[in-house]
Amino acid sequence: MRTPVKGRSTRAVQAEQTRQQILDTAQRLFAEQGYDATSIQMIADELGLTKAAVYYHFHAKIDMLHATMTPGVLRIAGLLDEAASMRGRRARIEHVVAGVVDFLVEHRHYAVMASSDPAAKRNKLDKEDGTADLRQRGLALCFGEHPTAAERVSYIAAFSIAESLPELVDLSDGELREALQTTMLRILRASS
């Protein structure tokens, strides 16, 4: 029954690698120029592939946006799950901030796209992948089900920093981490 494992797995590995390269390139270009301004052709060109080759791995352009966002969405969702099981808003806030800061420092370049690209706001990515839901959940974890206007604005301020990370390229990972941690905590704590 078993087909030649080595051959199959080699091909499969090759395919997986190519797919991942496409995804990395797509993510970088999406972040740099925006989803709409990035064509399949550009992605293919950067990798020395053809459009058709790219389409073998992704049936539609929008699938690439989904695929680039999914890992981040899942990670933040997991983070919120952890926070949800903790007692006390203060502790939950600290856990969420620490996790988000880790994520932002680790994905300085890519984190922008997910939260600010118009394409991510259309296409029901919000509802399907839960980007908007995540924000709602996080807000509820920090300030309860009925946050005040000021609490909502504080929450937005703290987590909208992600959209401006490119302005902070000159900071080292360590500097960025500390500045983010300090500032986000201060903003969120002061409102609770």
Added chain:
Amino acid sequence: MRTPVKGRSTRAVQAEQTRQQILDTAQRLFAEQGYDATSIQMIADELGLTKAAVYYHFHAKIDMLHATMTPGVLRIAGLLDEAASMRGRRARIEHVVAGVVDFLVEHRHYAVMASSDPAAKRNKLDKEDGTADLRQRGLALCFGEHPTAAERVSYIAAFSIAESLPELVDLSDGELREALQTTMLRILRASS
């Protein structure tokens, strides 16, 4: 020497009205779907015009983006000029915050685009129109020429709120104003 004033001015007025309608529609669609995803055709359709008619008023699509952003850029630039002539960081911060809050409340729907659309980040809109320069100037006014990392992050947090205004549609102008004012001041003051 004078040409028939009434005829000419009537036409001119008509043209100016149409131009303004185009601009309003463009600004709305840019804000809703993003610049790249908005076609001249869509703008024309909404107004019952044709693409050619639109092109009579704007030689290129990018000109519409410029035109939609210019008033806001000028207004904020003027605000910063005022702030620059004031003594004391505290006073400058308060003046800038008050002015920006006014602007945001007045342009709840449109303010998003200017600060977050990928198209505004490309096309050198930043350098030419000074969107990026405005941020730099504002930062210097609040925290001097050599702000710390934490001050820069605070500044970003305070003014990145603009990009998430759509999440606060349910707030009245008054509620929004107060929440913005309070939160932004708190974020910026605590860092000085």
Added chain:
DNA sequence: GTCTATATATAGATAGAC
């Protein structure tokens, strides 16, 4: 799994009639 070639649609932009 990647290619060439192509189908199809629509974008931005222009020419010229009215």
Added chain:
DNA sequence: GTCTATCTATATATAGAC
């Protein structure tokens, strides 16, 4: 000032050879 008609470029996506 607005129209019809059209140009040119490029987009997403597919079919089929290798």
